[in-house]
Amino acid sequence: MRDRASFTWRRLGVAAVCIAAGLLAGCGGGDDGGDQSASGGGGGTVTVYSSLPLQGAARPQSEKVVNGIKLALEQAGGKAGQFTVKYQSLDDSTPQAATWTPEATSANARKVSQDESGIAYIGEFNSGATAVSLPILNEGGVAMVSPANSAVGLTQKGPGSEPGEPEKYSPSGDRTFSRIVPTDLVQGAGMVQRMKDEGCTSIFILNDKEVYGTGLAKNIVRAADAQGIKVAANEGIDPKAANYRSLAGRMRSAGADCFAYAGITANNAVQLFKDIATANPDAKVMMGSDAVAEPAFTDPKEGGLPASVAKRVTVTAVGLAPKDYPPAGQKFFKDYEAKYGGGDPGQYAIFGFESMGLVLDAIKRAGDQGNDRAAVLEQIMSTKDRQSPIGTYSITDTGDTTLTNYGVYGIKNGSLDYIEAVEAPSSG
Numbered sequence: 001m002r003d004r005a006s007f008t009w010r011r012l013g014v015a016a017v018c019i020a021a022g023l024l025a026g027c028g029g030g031d032d033g034g035d036q037s038a039s040g041g042g043g044g045t046v047t048v049y050s051s052l053p054l055q056g057a058a059r060p061q062s063e064k065v066v067n068g069i070k071l072a073l074e075q076a077g078g079k080a081g082q083f084t085v086k087y088q089s090l091d092d093s094t095p096q097a098a099t100w101t102p103e104a105t106s107a108n109a110r111k112v113s114q115d116e117s118g119i120a121y122i123g124e125f126n127s128g129a130t131a132v133s134l135p136i137l138n139e140g141g142v143a144m145v146s147p148a149n150s151a152v153g154l155t156q157k158g159p160g161s162e163p164g165e166p167e168k169y170s171p172s173g174d175r176t177f178s179r180i181v182p183t184d185l186v187q188g189a190g191m192v193q194r195m196k197d198e199g200c201t202s203i204f205i206l207n208d209k210e211v212y213g214t215g216l217a218k219n220i221v222r223a224a225d226a227q228g229i230k231v232a233a234n235e236g237i238d239p240k241a242a243n244y245r246s247l248a249g250r251m252r253s254a255g256a257d258c259f260a261y262a263g264i265t266a267n268n269a270v271q272l273f274k275d276i277a278t279a280n281p282d283a284k285v286m287m288g289s290d291a292v293a294e295p296a297f298t299d300p301k302e303g304g305l306p307a308s309v310a311k312r313v314t315v316t317a318v319g320l321a322p323k324d325y326p327p328a329g330q331k332f333f334k335d336y337e338a339k340y341g342g343g344d345p346g347q348y349a350i351f352g353f354e355s356m357g358l359v360l361d362a363i364k365r366a367g368d369q370g371n372d373r374a375a376v377l378e379q380i381m382s383t384k385d386r387q388s389p390i391g392t393y394s395i396t397d398t399g400d401t402t403l404t405n406y407g408v409y410g411i412k413n414g415s416l417d418y419i420e421a422v423e424a425p426s427s428g
Contacts, residue, residue, distance in 0.1 A: 045084040046371045047115060048073075048359055050352075051108040051123035051133065054091040056098030057265040057296035057303075061346050062125055065147055068332075068352030069122060071339055072360065080363035083370045086117070087356075092129050099266035100129040109133035113140030119376055120145060120359045122352070126264060126291075127151035127212035130177070134169040138176045143377040145358055146179040147351035148318075150187055150290065151215045155398040159222045160184055160215035166398075178380055178399040180354055180390065181318045182406065184212075188219030190406040190422040191260060191287055191316050192227055198285045200258035202230040204251040206244075206272065208263025209236040216262035216289055232256035239267035247272075248279035257284045264291040270305055277309045286313045290406070293317035293347050299414035310411040314419075319347025320407045321418040329389035344415060347407070354390050358383065 050069055052062035066089050073087050090112075092105040105124065112118040113136055120143045124130045127149045134154070137144050153161030154169060154177060169177065195203060205220055207213035217234050224231050232254040237244065251259060259276050261269060269292050276286060286309075288297065293315050295302040305313065322333045332353055336345045362379035369375035383395040393403045409416040 043082050043368075044371055045086060045117060046080075046119040046363065047086045047088060047117045048120045048122065048356065049088050049090055049108070049112045049115075049118060051090045051092045051105065051112075051121065051129070052125045053093035053100045053129075054089070055093040055095055058093070058099065058125055058294060060296070060302075061294045061348050064346045064349040065125070065352035067336070067340050067345075068147075068349040068354075069356040071332075071336060072353045072356035074339075075335070076357075076360050080360040081365075081367065081370050083363055085360065085363065090123075092124060092133075099264070100124065100126050102129075102132045105129045105132045106136060109136035112142055113137055117371075118142060119363065119371060119373060120380075122147060122355045122359070124149065125348075126210070127154060127215070128210040130154055131169065131211050134177050135171050138170050138172050138174070141172065141174070141373040141377065142176065143359070143362070143373065143380050144177045145355045145380065146177070146181070147355040148181060148290075148348055149179050149212075150181055150184045150318075151212045152183045152185055152219065153211070153215055155179070155183070155400050158185075160188070160219045162211075162215075174377075175381060175397075175399055176377055178383075178395050178401075180351060180358065180393070180401050180403070182404050183400060184216040184219045186404050187289060187316055187406055188216055189223040189226075190408070191220055191289065192223035192229065193422055194314060194316070194408055195258050195260070195285050195287060196227050196229060198258070200229060200284055202232045202254070202256040203258045203260055204232045204254060204256035205234040205260045205262065206237050206247065207234070207261070208239055208267035208269075210263065210267070212291060213263035213267075217260075220260050220262060237263075237268070237272065239263075241268065241271075244268075244272045244275040245279065248275040251276060251283075252279050256280075257282070259283055259286045261288050261292070263289075265294055265297040269297055270303065273305055273313060274309055277312060283312070288313060288315045290315070290317040290347070293319075293409065293416060295414070298411045298416060301414060304414065305411065307414075310414075313411055315409045315411070315416060316406045316422070317347040317409060317416065318351065318406060320405060320421055324407075324421055325350070325389060326387075326391060328387070329391075332389045347416070350389055354388050357388060358386070361386070
């Protein structure tokens with residue numbers, strides 16, 4: 001990592017360009033700018049932003065992430081060390097798309113980069129969105145902490161990554177992205193282990209062609225090869241197709257006894273699973289990844305799978321049962337219920353809570369430099385053995401967590417029904 005002065009000089013350079021163009025107001029603080037800039041000094045106000053899809057299929061999960069973030073800040077008294085911390089939730093989706101869009105995501109990233117009080121960015125929910133926002137935030141030296149991204153190529157070369165990854169996400173030359181969920185090297189291995197345990201001999205894999213989906217599919221293939229399980233297909237789908245009967249029929253003709261989907265709910269996952277189930281009534285396993293671990297996929301009242309199909313589906317997700325978290329995690333679930341009422345907080349609320357907790361801790365550890373982007377980034381990236389509600393973890397040199405747990409869920413009465421935890425070797 002370069003020294004923090006490199007970020008400061010880059011930011012001064014951006015300001016100089018804006019002055020020359022007569023646009024200084026556009027490069028200064030955002031609507032919620034704090035008392036001091038994020039370039040050093042003691043005291044004052046800093047702003048933590050989140051960027052999540054607050055419309056469409058991911059809305060219920062994203063709102064729970066936002067609740068977790070708010071709860072962490074509230075429990076900290078709105079402070080981190082000597083700094084007052086403000087929070088602003090941004091939406092990276094649109095009503096028309098009903099999912100994240102590159103336009104909304106890039107606008108969010110530019111807003112935060114140009115807000116001098118902006119000290120950190122919690123997001124995105126979708127790895128494809130991070131591929132859009134990360135380079136913008138990286139140029140601004142803004143620390144990005146994801147509560148959900150698992151695409152390998154965001155941080156590492158290797159299985160599941162694309163050419164140019166991860167370097168293309170760090171145009172400044174500095175690493176500014178970290179995540180507190182395991183990568184898809186772990187998730188892919190966990191999905192295949194579950195399918196092997198269920199007696200699968202041949203897997204038919206479909207993905208939604210997004211950064212997350214294509215990367216995870218590659219890791220499912222890799223894990224299947226390592227386990228000696230045949231891969232009958234690994235293909236991308238058309239998310240706007242009216243149906244997938246042809247693909248479902250090809251699975252049956254190939255003799256595949258198990259199905260795996262790598263992609264998000266919004267890319268027509270419900271229709272896909274219904275068609276696969278109809279054409280393959282004897283499939284041993286139909287498996288979805290963490291990107292479908294949400295009511296829009298599981299609950300027929302929310303447009304999700306009908307019960308007759310849902311009972312045959314297994315889903316992996318980063319969240320565990322409350323009893324499988326450390327005491328601080330169990331306390332989170334009690335506090336969340338007390339604050340927001342009954343109901344399932346979902347798999348990601350606790351990761352929103354911890355994302356804000358990590359940022360607040362980094363601001364505090366930065367001392368009187370807690371409003372300096374580079375200083376806070378340095379503290380996040382040097383996190384070691386942090387005891388948190390989601391477990392004890394470190395952030396590796398690549399920005400990855402050392403946590404390796406995924407939960408395995410069935411679907412019951414429209415909700416995820418916890419089965420077990422599965423742990424795969426760490427990728428970091």
